[in-house]
Amino acid sequence: MLRSSGLISEETYKRLTRKTPLTDDELSAFVSRQLTETQQSTKAVAHILEQLYPKPKTEIVYVKAALAHAFRQSNDMLKCREVNDLHHAKDAYLNIVVGNAYNVKVTHNKVNFIKGLQNNDKGYTVNPENFSATIYPARGRLRTV
Numbered sequence: 574m575l576r577s578s579g580l581i582s583e584e585t586y587k588r589l590t591r592k593t594p595l596t597d598d599e600l601s602a603f604v605s606r607q608l609t610e611t612q613q614s615t616k617a618v619a620h621i622l623e624q625l626y627p628k629p630k631t632e633i634v635y636v637k638a639a640l641a642h643a644f645r646q647s648n649d650m651l652k653c654r655e656v657n658d659l660h661h662a663k664d665a666y667l668n669i670v671v672g673n674a675y676n677v678k679v680t681h682n683k684v685n686f687i688k689g690l691q692n693n694d695k696g697y698t699v700n701p702e703n704f705s706a707t708i709y710p711a712r713g714r715l716r717t718v
Contacts, residue, residue, distance in 0.1 A: 640675060
């Protein structure tokens, strides 16, 4: 029905109805397309939010997932997907907190951040695995912010 109506291509129809497993190249291409689509969706949502909440009152801060992940690991915060979906709320909160800290320490304070990298007197780092420990040290570590 979709194919005969022209809503999906012949190639898409063949992929959906085939009996053989996907090759590594096909899986890789699929993942790449999904990442591209997600990135485009994120940009579209950011654009909508910029229209709804214009500067200077609101600032959209972009956060790399590696920063929240590193924070979670450095503070022994477990993530369990099997029990319920609460981890999504925790991830969202961590992205807000870690993103805000990164934005304040790095984005809005570039000169001091670069000076800190050069002198390394404040323990600044550009390595995502170490960044969360710099902003929010794990238990027993000296705070270096």
